[in-house]
Amino acid sequence: MIMNNTKKTTGKVSGIIANLVIVRADGPVAQNEICYINRDGIDLMAEVIKIIGNQAYTQVFESTRGLRIGSPVVFEGHLLEATLGPGILSSVYDGLMHDLHEMTGVFLKPGEYTRALDPEKIWDFKPLAKVGDQVLAADWLGEVMENSIPHRIMVPFVFEGKYTVKSIVAAGSYKINDTIAILTDSNGKDFPVTMVQYWPVKKAIKAYKDKPRPFKLFQTGVRTMDTLNPMAEGGTGFIPGPFGSGKTVLQHALSRQAEADVVIVAACGERANEVVELFVEFPELEDPKTGRKLIERTTIIANTSNMPVAAREASVYTAMTIAEYYRSMGLKILLLADSTSRWAQALREMSNRMEELPGPDAFPMDLPAIISNFYSRAGYVYLNNNQTGSITFIGTVSPAGGNLKEPVTESTKKVARAFYALSQQRADSKRYPAIDPIDSYSKYLEYPEVQESLRTSISDDWVDKVMLVKNIMIRGREASEQINILGDDSVPLDYHLAFWKSEVIDAIILQQDAFDKIDFNTPIVRQKYMLDKVIDIYETDFEFDSFEEVNPFFKRIINQLKQMNYSEFQSEQFKRFENELYKIIEERKVKK
C-alpha cells in the first residue's frame, strides 16, 4: 500500500527497446509500481524498474511486438502482488500468479490475465478467534480445509499494530471475498477482513515472533542428502551442476518425497516438458506421509524458458511469497526453484538493456545482494501464537560451462548453508544422484543443535558414523588416485581395500535409482540400517592373496547389497539377499 491517490497516474509510451519500454508519466510513479500498457486494445502488464524525471523505465512482462510510441499507459498504484487465500494449492500459475488452467486456448495470449483464486468456490469456514480477541498481522482468525490441509485465514499481513476482533462470522460456507471478520484498530476504526489478502512479492513477510537457527533434520528420502549432508528444516541449500547432471531429477525427487506439508515448485526459465511431468504425475502419486495425492499439497509456478523473460524474475518472488503465506499457518514448506541462474540471467538482460555498468560476467553489480536477500526469506519461525512453521529452500544453479567460479554460484555459496555439488564425472558414469560426496557439504551437520537432534532421532553414534563415512570416501579417493598413478600391482593391497570399501558405500548409500519403485525413496530407518551394514563391512578384516581377488569379491558384495536396495525393506526377498551377503562375507573374513 504505497499510495492512496484516488486518481491513477497515466502516461504515454516514449521509447521501446525489446521489452524495456519508457513511459512519460503525468503524475507520481513509484519504483516497482505495476502499470498496464495498452497495445491496440490489449493491456500489457509491466513493472517500473527505474525513474528519471517524468520518464518511467518499465519492463514489460510480454512481447512488445507491434507496440507504438504514444500508446496509453495506466499506473496501478501498487507493486507486483501475490493474491493469497484458499485455493492456491494444486494450482498452476505463471510467474505473475495468473492461473494457467483458466486461460483459454492452446497458446498463451499476451494480456490474457486470469485470476489467481476462484471467487465462486465455497469454503467451510471455522472461526478460531473470538469477539474481543486482540490480534496482530498474521494471527489466525479461522480456518478452512484446503485439500487435506488446514488453511488458516489470517489477519492481513499489511495490518500494522494491534486490532480487536469486533465480529467474526459463525462456522459455515463462505466465498473468499465474503467478509468473515471485522477488526477494529486502536483509533476505533473498523476494517472488514475477507479470506483473501494481497502482498507485494518482493517484500519479505515478517509477521512472526522469532527465527531460530534451523535445528532439526528435514528428511528427503535421498540417501546422499539425509545421511551424508542433511538438510535442516527451515534451512537453505543449493544444487549447482552442469547441464544434464541431474538437478531437475533431484528436485523432482525432493518435491515428491520430502516430508513437507506444502511444496512450492518454481519452474523458473527451464523446460516446459519438465513441468508437464509434474502435472501428469502429481495427481497420480501419493504423498508418502498422508497417502493423499501429491498434487493436493503442491503449487507449481511455471515460468518456463519460452515465457516472458521479465516474469521469470517475478516468478521466484511469487513462489517465496506463497511459501511465506503458508508458513504463517504453522506449516512446513518446501520451496524449490529450478533454476535460479535463469532468474539472474533475466536480471542481466534487463540491466544490459538499461545500459547499467555491468559487474562480473555482465551480471548486475548488486546480484550478490539480491540473491542473499532472497535466501534470507527462508527459515524456521515461531509464530506469534508459539506455533512453528518453516520454509526449507533449495535452488538449483546452472553455471555457465559447468564452471563453479561464476557470479551466481559464488553469490549463492555465500548464503546457502548446504551445497550439493553435482559432478559431471559422476553423471557421466551414471552414478546418480551425481552429488559429489567430497566437495559437497551441509553446514547444518556442524550445528550442535542439529547434531543433537540427529542423535536423539536416529541414534547416539549417528554423527560419528557419518563422519567416519566421509572419511572413508576421502581415503577411497586418495587410494584410487594412487592406484591410477602407480598401477594396480605397485601399490599395497590395503589401497585396493580402501578403494573398494569406499566403492561399497558409493554404490549402496550414495547411488540411488530415482526411477526404481523401491529404491527412489529411503526412509531414515532404512538409511540407518544400510549405513550400519556398510560400516560393518568396512570394519571387517578380509584376507586376500593378491589384489586381483579384491575387485571380484567386492563386486559380489555390492551386487547383493544392491539387490537389497531394490527389495522391499525387511521382506523375504530382502532377507534372502542379506543372507547371501553374509555368506560372501564369511568366505574371506579373517577368523579371529
Place this chain on the structure above:
Amino acid sequence: MSPVAFQKIYTHITNITKATCSLKASGIGNEELAVVHGRLAQVVKIMDDEVTLQVFGGTEGIPSNAEVIFYNRPPTLKVSDDLAGRFFNAYGHPIDGGPEVEGEERPIGGPSVNPVRRRQPSELIATGIAGIDLNNTLVTGQKIPFFADPDQPFNQVMAMVALRAEADKIILAGMGLTNDDYLYYKNVFENAGALDRIISFVNTTEDPPVERLLVPDMALTAAEYFAVDKNEKVLVLLTDMTLYADALSIVSNRMDQIPSKDSMPGSLYSDLAKIYEKAVQFPSGGSITIIAVTTLSGGDITHAIPDNTGYITEGQLFLRRDTDIGKVIVDPFRSLSRLKQLVIGTKTREDHPQVMNTAVRLYADAANAKTKLENGFDLTDYDQRTLDFAKEYSEYLLAIDVNIDINKMLDTGWQLFARHFNKAEVGIKQELVDKYWPEK
C-alpha cells in the same frame, strides 16, 4: 511479400551503422518490417520519433537518402498445404522456381504454448540406430541437438534419422548451409521419394548471415501449421544452430550491446530457448520434434553456444569416430536423451533400462582399462574382458550403420554380457537376469 500501396515513403536516414540505420518516422510498431534501399529490415528500437532498423542483408552501400518503406506488420509466412514439397529462402520466398505459396498469412515467432495445455511426450521415435534407440531413445515432442565437430557426418545421420522417423512432415531449416550440403539433403529426400513430405527454409553460406535469424521462426511457423491445424507429426531439422548464434552475436555486437561469455549476447539462453521450446506434443495428437546440429569448435562444449543449448534441449547426441572399429558411433558417455525415461521399459521391453545402463557402465570400465593400458600398466583378467566387450559393443550396437529393432538391440546386449561376464559382474536385478540371461 510486398508493401501495401499508398504507404508513406521516407527518404531521410539519419544514422547508418554496419547492421542498422535510423530515421525519423512516426506511427511505427515495434518489430515491424520495412524495406530499406530494397533490402528487408526490421524495427529493433524506437525512441520518440527515431526508429532504428536492423537491415538483414547488411547496410553496405545504403545512401542516406535511400527509400524506406514500412510494412505495418512483423515478418509473416503464408501457410497452407501447398508448403509441402517446397524450398524457400529465409524470407519465405520460393527458391525452387515454383510459384509463391498462397495461404493464411501468419506472424512468425508467435506465442508459446500454455504449459498446462501440453501433453507429455510419449511416442517413441525409432531410428534403427542403437546408439539412439537403445541408449538415447527419442520421443515425439522432444528437442535434441547433435553436438558434432564440423568434419563429422552429422548431416548424413540427421537425414537418415529424419527419413526413418515416420514423420508426416520434415521441415529443414538450413542456416549457413553449404550449397553442397543443401543439394545433399535435396538429393537424399528426392531419392527416398519423400519430397512431398519435406519443406525447406534455407540460408546458404552465400546469403547474408543475418538473414539466418529468420530461418528457425519460418520453419517453426510452418511446423505449427501442420502440427496444430492438421494434427500432424512434424520433425524439424535445424542445422547449424552455431551459425544461427553467430548471427545473433554479429547483430548484438554491431548494436553495441555488452557481450557476455564468448562474445555472445546476454540473452543467448532466452533466444535459443524460444526456438527449442517450440518442440511440443499437442493434446490433439500433432507434435513438433526438433533435431538440431550445434557444431563445436575443437570439441569444446563449455563454449557459450553448446553450453546454453545443453541447458535448453532435452539431451544431446555426440558423434565420435571409434578408432578400434574404424566407424562413427554415437558416444554413449556424453550423449543423453532426457525423455527416454518416458518410454524405456514401458513402451519398450522391461529390461531396457537395466541393459542400457549396465552396458554403458561396462563400457566405462573398459575406458578405465584402456587408460591403464596406455599408462603401461598390466591389465587384470576383468580389464581384458571389458576391452573385448567394448569392441563388440561398438561394432554391434553403437556404430551408426547398425539398423535393427529395439528388441534385437536388447538381445544383443544380453549376449554380449553373457559372452564376457558372469551374472554378479553384470549386477542386474535378479528377476531380469533369470528371464533374459542367455543360457549357452
